[in-house]
Amino acid sequence: MEEHYKHLYEALSQVDGYIYPNEIDLHWGLMIVLYPYITGLVAGAFILASLERVFNVKVLKPTYGLALLTALSFLLVATLPLVSHLRHPLRAYEILMTPNPTSAMAIFGFVYLWYLMVVLLLEIWFDYRLDFVLWSKKSTGFKKFFYRTITLGINDTDKKSAKLDDKLGYFITLIGIPSAFLLHGYVGFIFGSIKANPWWSTVLMPVIFLFSAMVSGIALVMVIYMVVSWFRKVEIDMPCLDTIAKYLFYILIIDFTLESLDQIHRIYEAEESFDIIKVLVSGKLNITLLIMQVLLGTIIPLIVIGIFQVYKPDEKIRKFSYFFVGILVLIGIFFMRWNVVIGGQLFSKSLSGFTSFKAVYSGLEGYVMAAVWLIVPLLILTFLLWLMPPWKKVTTHE
Amino acid sequence: MGTERKVNNRRKFFQTSAALVGGTLLYALIKPFEALAQPKEEEIKTDQANLALWGMGVDLEKCIGCGKCAEACKIENKVPKEPFYFRTWVEQYTVKNDGTVKIESPNGGIGGLKQSVPDEEIFKSFMVPKLCNHCTKAPCVQACPVGATYISPDGVVLVDETYCIGCSYCIQACPYGARFMNPITKVADKCTFCYHRISEGLQPACVEVCPTDARIFGDLRDKESDLVKFLQVNPTQVLKPHLNTHSRVFYNALSSEVK
Numbered sequence: 001m002e003e004h005y006k007h008l009y010e011a012l013s014q015v016d017g018y019i020y021p022n023e024i025d026l027h028w029g030l031m032i033v034l035y036p037y038i039t040g041l042v043a044g045a046f047i048l049a050s051l052e053r054v055f056n057v058k059v060l061k062p063t064y065g066l067a068l069l070t071a072l073s074f075l076l077v078a079t080l081p082l083v084s085h086l087r088h089p090l091r092a093y094e095i096l097m098t099p100n101p102t103s104a105m106a107i108f109g110f111v112y113l114w115y116l117m118v119v120l121l122l123e124i125w126f127d128y129r130l131d132f133v134l135w136s137k138k139s140t141g142f143k144k145f146f147y148r149t150i151t152l153g154i155n156d157t158d159k160k161s162a163k164l165d166d167k168l169g170y171f172i173t174l175i176g177i178p179s180a181f182l183l184h185g186y187v188g189f190i191f192g193s194i195k196a197n198p199w200w201s202t203v204l205m206p207v208i209f210l211f212s213a214m215v216s217g218i219a220l221v222m223v224i225y226m227v228v229s230w231f232r233k234v235e236i237d238m239p240c241l242d243t244i245a246k247y248l249f250y251i252l253i254i255d256f257t258l259e260s261l262d263q264i265h266r267i268y269e270a271e272e273s274f275d276i277i278k279v280l281v282s283g284k285l286n287i288t289l290l291i292m293q294v295l296l297g298t299i300i301p302l303i304v305i306g307i308f309q310v311y312k313p314d315e316k317i318r319k320f321s322y323f324f325v326g327i328l329v330l331i332g333i334f335f336m337r338w339n340v341v342i343g344g345q346l347f348s349k350s351l352s353g354f355t356s357f358k359a360v361y362s363g364l365e366g367y368v369m370a371a372v373w374l375i376v377p378l379l380i381l382t383f384l385l386w387l388m389p390p391w392k393k394v395t396t397h398e
Numbered sequence: 399m400g401t402e403r404k405v406n407n408r409r410k411f412f413q414t415s416a417a418l419v420g421g422t423l424l425y426a427l428i429k430p431f432e433a434l435a436q437p438k439e440e441e442i443k444t445d446q447a448n449l450a451l452w453g454m455g456v457d458l459e460k461c462i463g464c465g466k467c468a469e470a471c472k473i474e475n476k477v478p479k480e481p482f483y484f485r486t487w488v489e490q491y492t493v494k495n496d497g498t499v500k501i502e503s504p505n506g507g508i509g510g511l512k513q514s515v516p517d518e519e520i521f522k523s524f525m526v527p528k529l530c531n532h533c534t535k536a537p538c539v540q541a542c543p544v545g546a547t548y549i550s551p552d553g554v555v556l557v558d559e560t561y562c563i564g565c566s567y568c569i570q571a572c573p574y575g576a577r578f579m580n581p582i583t584k585v586a587d588k589c590t591f592c593y594h595r596i597s598e599g600l601q602p603a604c605v606e607v608c609p610t611d612a613r614i615f616g617d618l619r620d621k622e623s624d625l626v627k628f629l630q631v632n633p634t635q636v637l638k639p640h641l642n643t644h645s646r647v648f649y650n651a652l653s654s655e656v657k
């Protein structure tokens with residue numbers, strides 16, 4: 001507590017202009033930046049997988065399983081930063097027990113569960129069931145035990161049942177696309193519906209969140225696909241990689257357009273809050289917004305992949321550039337979340353002043369913990385790839 | 399034959415999982431209505447219209463910025479004394495000759511506000527006490543995921559300390575900065591109009607200590623109350639009316655500089 005007070009006194013000395021006294025304590029920190037970031041990665045990775053399956057983009061096949069497992073690994077972690085930031089984390093279950101129907105945050109719990117249980121787990125299960133059965137015959141120890149349990153006793157291996165799996169899996173992917181849209185659009189709504197905060201309150205927020213989610217998820221799968229291929233010492237499928245990059249390019253354009261539209265709208269309407277937002281963008285947020293999000297996270301990737309659309313250099317250069325661009329986009333979208341969550345709290349609702357944000361290293365809300373929440377999903381993914389490697393699958397859907 | 403077994407197998411799987419998922423969802427759906435099924439031991443005795451509807455008037459012409467109200471509130475409600483936690487505070491507005499506005503509220507005005515701008519630069523200056531506006535359409539109540547913050551039947555916005563999960567969403571949703579996260583109880587905290595006092599027929603602490611009677615507390619439904627009279631004779635205004643919160647704290651002589 002003393003530490004916290006010390007921190008607040010420091011913030012108090014850095015206040016610029018006037019802020020309401022209760023606003024010195026910033027309530028949402030790094031954990032709430034991570035929450036939309038991670039959920040976005042999930043939604044994006046899933047949508048990439050669905051592209052292949054529903055829209056029949058065959059070249060993307062090498063990344064289908066990988067994208068699904070990536071989505072699952074991140075989804076399992078998605079709510080943890082949120083829960084850990086609660087002052088009473090042990091009461092978190094009340095969100096599901098007595099949800100307040102008018103609260104955007106309350107409904108998120110159900111959207112999340114729906115997505116995890118009904119969409120992702122079922123889709124993966126149908127995709128893998130037959131493989132589980134076949135693998136269980138060949139393996140020993142923990143793997144055998146896992147494969148046998150997870151089939152839930154449905155051990156048929158004939159063509160007909162494989163076909164049924166495929167059909168049901170397809171059907172679930174169909175439900176999955178709007179669900180993924182819902183999942184992340186909803187996260188945008190949590191911010192977009194706060195009329196008290198002019199930086200958040202825009203109808204475009206859910207849409208912007210959705211497209212930036214797709215951008216980040218696609219970039220993530222692209223990077224993971226390359227890394228996994230290097231580890232497995234297999235050739236990267238270049239047509240596949242080129243196609244992912246192409247999607248990344250188009251969706252990034254849409255995302256950038258939407259965000260620019262939002263800003264242009266603000267500038268043109270120049271409402272009461274505009275004066276302070278102008279200072280926010282050019283001052284407190286200039287590095288994270290203009291440099292990290294716009295320049296590094298958007299413009300440079302757009303230029304690089306844009307060039308590749310008309311002129312294709314050597315494979316090696318392309319591979320390196322895609323990797324580099326993927327990382328840049330991931331950083332850019334992280335800062336997009338940062339600019340929304342932290343940026344929205346840096347100015348006072350009195351529209352007359354600014355406070356500052358200083359993240360700490362240690363503690364539940366610190367950088368170290370944030371890094372942990374980003375590394376844990378990667379560990380889960382490694383484990384899942386060991387347990388159910390998509391490249392060892394005997395069956396693939398039509 | 400083989401097909402039949404398979405179908406059954408599958409049907410069984412679907413049935414079990416559907417039952418599990420459905421059961422969980424159903425439980426979560428029914429839970430909020432549990433209260434309805436229970437015998438109504440505590441039937442509300444009075445008809446809604448016989449209850450008070452609490453509100454407050456603030457007469458800015460009378461406020462001298464002594465900060466007694468903010469101080470009394472902290473003592474009465476055990477608000478941490480650090481200068482980051484206030485259920486009520488007083489702001490000092492100074493409009494300078496060049497048109498710029500300076501707003502200050504060091505330590506929420508506790509200890510009295512002092513003018514920091516030299517006299518010759520001042521165009522006008524005034525004090526504005528602030529508190530939770532007990533909004534009729536309260537954004538904080540709308541946002542709370544678990545319903546821990548609610549409006550009492552007599553119109554006071556309250557937080558159930560045993561229920562709040564400490565997510566701070568209500569703090570983000572309040573346009574007036576009226577809420578804070580209590581570092582000791584770790585739940586959202588705010589002005590209650592001194593609910594423990596008004597239920598006993600007393601005045602809120604801030605109203606009681608105000609030396610100039612700048613705060614007028616009362617029942618908006620009681621046509622004889624001081625508050626209703628105050629609203630009758632003064633042109634009053636609420637804060638941030640464009641946000642449509644239907645606030646129940648009314649200001650007399652509110653200047654347009656106030657945010």
Ligand code: SF4
Binds near residue numbers: 536538539574575588
């Ligand atoms: S002033 Fe803020 S805390 Fe009070 S009722 Fe309105 S929104 Fe809620």
Ligand code: SF4
Binds near residue numbers: 547
């Ligand atoms: S902090 Fe407490 S009162 Fe506020 S929204 Fe969260 S649960 Fe509700």
